[in-house]
Amino acid sequence: MKIGILGLGLIGGSLGYDLRSQGHHVLGVSRRQSTCQKAIALGSVDEASVDMSLLATADVVFICTPIGLIVPQFQQLISHLSAATIITDVASVKTPIVKALAPLWRNFIGGHPMAGTADSGIEAAQRDLFLGRPYVLTPDTTTPTSVISVVEEIVRSLGANIYHCQPEQHDRAVSWISHLPVMVSAALIAACMGETDPDVLQLAQNLASSGFRDTSRVGGGNPELGLMMAQYNRQALLGSLQEYRHNLDELINLIEQENWTVLEAKLQSTQQARPNFVE
Amino acid sequence: MKIGILGLGLIGGSLGYDLRSQGHHVLGVSRRQSTCQKAIALGSVDEASVDMSLLATADVVFICTPIGLIVPQFQQLISHLSAATIITDVASVKTPIVKALAPLWRNFIGGHPMAGTADSGIEAAQRDLFLGRPYVLTPDTTTPTSVISVVEEIVRSLGANIYHCQPEQHDRAVSWISHLPVMVSAALIAACMGETDPDVLQLAQNLASSGFRDTSRVGGGNPELGLMMAQYNRQALLGSLQEYRHNLDELINLIEQENWTVLEAKLQSTQQARPNFVE
Numbered sequence: 007m008k009i010g011i012l013g014l015g016l017i018g019g020s021l022g023y024d025l026r027s028q029g030h031h032v033l034g035v036s037r038r039q040s041t042c043q044k045a046i047a048l049g050s051v052d053e054a055s056v057d058m059s060l061l062a063t064a065d066v067v068f069i070c071t072p073i074g075l076i077v078p079q080f081q082q083l084i085s086h087l088s089a090a091t092i093i094t095d096v097a098s099v100k101t102p103i104v105k106a107l108a109p110l111w112r113n114f115i116g117g118h119p120m121a122g123t124a125d126s127g128i129e130a131a132q133r134d135l136f137l138g139r140p141y142v143l144t145p146d147t148t149t150p151t152s153v154i155s156v157v158e159e160i161v162r163s164l165g166a167n168i169y170h171c172q173p174e175q176h177d178r179a180v181s182w183i184s185h186l187p188v189m190v191s192a193a194l195i196a197a198c199m200g201e202t203d204p205d206v207l208q209l210a211q212n213l214a215s216s217g218f219r220d221t222s223r224v225g226g227g228n229p230e231l232g233l234m235m236a237q238y239n240r241q242a243l244l245g246s247l248q249e250y251r252h253n254l255d256e257l258i259n260l261i262e263q264e265n266w267t268v269l270e271a272k273l274q275s276t277q278q279a280r281p282n283f284v285e
Numbered sequence: 286m287k288i289g290i291l292g293l294g295l296i297g298g299s300l301g302y303d304l305r306s307q308g309h310h311v312l313g314v315s316r317r318q319s320t321c322q323k324a325i326a327l328g329s330v331d332e333a334s335v336d337m338s339l340l341a342t343a344d345v346v347f348i349c350t351p352i353g354l355i356v357p358q359f360q361q362l363i364s365h366l367s368a369a370t371i372i373t374d375v376a377s378v379k380t381p382i383v384k385a386l387a388p389l390w391r392n393f394i395g396g397h398p399m400a401g402t403a404d405s406g407i408e409a410a411q412r413d414l415f416l417g418r419p420y421v422l423t424p425d426t427t428t429p430t431s432v433i434s435v436v437e438e439i440v441r442s443l444g445a446n447i448y449h450c451q452p453e454q455h456d457r458a459v460s461w462i463s464h465l466p467v468m469v470s471a472a473l474i475a476a477c478m479g480e481t482d483p484d485v486l487q488l489a490q491n492l493a494s495s496g497f498r499d500t501s502r503v504g505g506g507n508p509e510l511g512l513m514m515a516q517y518n519r520q521a522l523l524g525s526l527q528e529y530r531h532n533l534d535e536l537i538n539l540i541e542q543e544n545w546t547v548l549e550a551k552l553q554s555t556q557q558a559r560p561n562f563v564e
Binding site: 120139140142167169171175176178179180182183184186187188189190191192193194195196197198199200201203205206209210211212213214215217218219220221222223224225226227228229230232233236237240243244246247248249250251252253254255256257258260261262264266269270272273274275276277279280281282283284 | 399418419421446448450454455457458459461462463465466467468469470471472473474475476477478479480482484485488489490491492493494496497498499500501502503504505506507508509511512515516519522523525526527528529530531532533534535536537539540541543545548549551552553554555556558559560561562563
């Protein structure tokens, strides 16, 4: 199959490696000529260009640009394609993307591979990035079954675990387990920075260990990523934040009231619930 | 030197290993005969007994019981000791312990080795547990300098990094970097449990990955530990929680108001601040 990749960063570049090793012919498009050259040199794509017309012959196109560029680049892209071409994207928020793209292209299906590393760019791309990872697809009632099965087959060949859901369900789920943690964790760092006694602040910095390291990790990550989550998944994230604040207030009240029995029961319930999310 | 250890769990047992390997004669006391036998068999202590009078000849005694037992056991302990004996403890909250014990024993100094594992008990004890880890000592103006230097020398022989501060400073510092993270993290798990759509909850559980894993780790830990922090460090923890809530509210407001410039600046500041706490 001829597969196009628009956007040759970590996700696009990694897709290229795996699709080529499956025997597909991979066409890559990047805004930068230097990225095109690197992608070819690294072996992530067969051909690459800054010109979208390279993708005219693709059977399937993966849009792997940053989320803010998807809609404008999609509008350019479709002027080069025949109506039979299947398009999918990899954005980490689905509702606004699907709402914008689905009405414009019959053979479109939204997707989100839940894989990544702390690094970005074509240099960070790696083989088997999607192996054993979740890959969410968000078909709606109008998505042709042939589109679903073609994209599913490709995704399955990456070794990913496929989930189907509505875009809104995806966005609520990732707001709980990915976007809320970023805000919760950022507020932790911000709160500690608020210590007014410099000796205590210095001591806290000296004593911080694995508990602080883990809880603060995603809140100390790439600010653009956190901003993107808030901008594109604002409604779901606000819902999660309100529920979080409610639970935080409950903990504060229990400690204020020295209600140790209920506090212990609450901590027991979180201990019991966590393995349902992660081993 | 003859060194006594009252309480043969993870910390007491690990201290025993290291002190014996430094050539000290280690006397261990546990409430359970079976623990005494294990401690001897494992090589963590030279002698062990359920009877505190075993510690009568010790030059220094480390109290390593759970925090709730320190004061009552201390009162029993001192009836067996000569006034020259140095006593220190390893509790993770210092103000209530130092306030209770310092008036009762001239040669007392509070301490807190910031080391541990997810496991507990004498079976979890290990050599070099304190190597490269912080060890806080909380002498006050009445602590004899000889007491400080003897305990410092022992702590230094464990390979730990020594910090001195007031008990209240210690408790505020650990409330920021150890106790607050537990509550922040527990509230995250509790909030996710609040999702009312079972399909979305199931999807969230399926999609949860390293971000959720790290941010939820300490909130899904031992409930007794979280309860202990709240009970013994209540005032400092409440202060940290209020500051945290303030920062959380600020993030919520910025997202509600779509104030992306300030939100990005805030996330940049947390990204920049985190390396001051952990590498």
